[in-house]
Amino acid sequence: MMGWAMFAALALVALLALAVLRYPVKLWSVPATAVMLGAAGYTWQGSPALPGHPVKPNTQKAEIDQGLIDLRDAMFGKYGTYAWSYANLADGMVRTGNPEMVVGVWQGAVRKVPEDVALWTGFGTALAEHDGNQVSPAAQLAFDKALALSPGHPGPHFFYGLALVRANRYADALPWWKKAVELTPPTATYRRELELRLIALEMFLAQQQGQASPPAAREGK
Numbered sequence: 001m002m003g004w005a006m007f008a009a010l011a012l013v014a015l016l017a018l019a020v021l022r023y024p025v026k027l028w029s030v031p032a033t034a035v036m037l038g039a040a041g042y043t044w045q046g047s048p049a050l051p052g053h054p055v056k057p058n059t060q061k062a063e064i065d066q067g068l069i070d071l072r073d074a075m076f077g078k079y080g081t082y083a084w085s086y087a088n089l090a091d092g093m094v095r096t097g098n099p100e101m102v103v104g105v106w107q108g109a110v111r112k113v114p115e116d117v118a119l120w121t122g123f124g125t126a127l128a129e130h131d132g133n134q135v136s137p138a139a140q141l142a143f144d145k146a147l148a149l150s151p152g153h154p155g156p157h158f159f160y161g162l163a164l165v166r167a168n169r170y171a172d173a174l175p176w177w178k179k180a181v182e183l184t185p186p187t188a189t190y191r192r193e194l195e196l197r198l199i200a201l202e203m204f205l206a207q208q209q210g211q212a213s214p215p216a217a218r219e220g221k
Helices: 002-020 029-038 067-075 080-095 099-112 115-131 137-149 152-166 168-184 191-212
Strands: none
Touching: 067 080, 067 115, 067 152, 080 099, 080 115, 099 115, 115 137, 115 152, 137 152, 152 168, 152 191, 168 191
């Protein structure tokens, strides 16, 4: 009974978030589906397809990076897409400090549309954030699925690289961001944003390498 009461409370929070965010009424069927899928209760923590899930998720409320949202929308599409609908609901859960619901929204999304690269990318990102900004086995599985679904799309490469950056795995992230830029058409509105992030990462890594080198090596002796 206690578990169902907690679920009912979370569902209520979701409804309130939809109202506060002025989520389009005609799209309420999308978040409703996610909530219904979440009614399976505790099966999430024991899902055999998502191993190694930590028991202490990040429960801090977070500010949403609007620039990153704009980039996500530019890469995967906005109005009328599953990615935009589910992402808006998930962003609302982030703002209210409900990491479990954020993951639940994306899990519902990939169950509903299992061949959507944007949804698997969002799922991987949410799992990594939930797990303390670490690319856990569950997050890795989601990103691998996104990359397999659309290896020529820059989105999965960029957001996987972003997850690695957040995990302080900067050198590991570099080839993924390079690939994201390589896959982005020259005329894409978001290409410059990817290039700037790549340049910043390269400069950071170069600075780190310089600081780690012995003085004689830095002076060319």
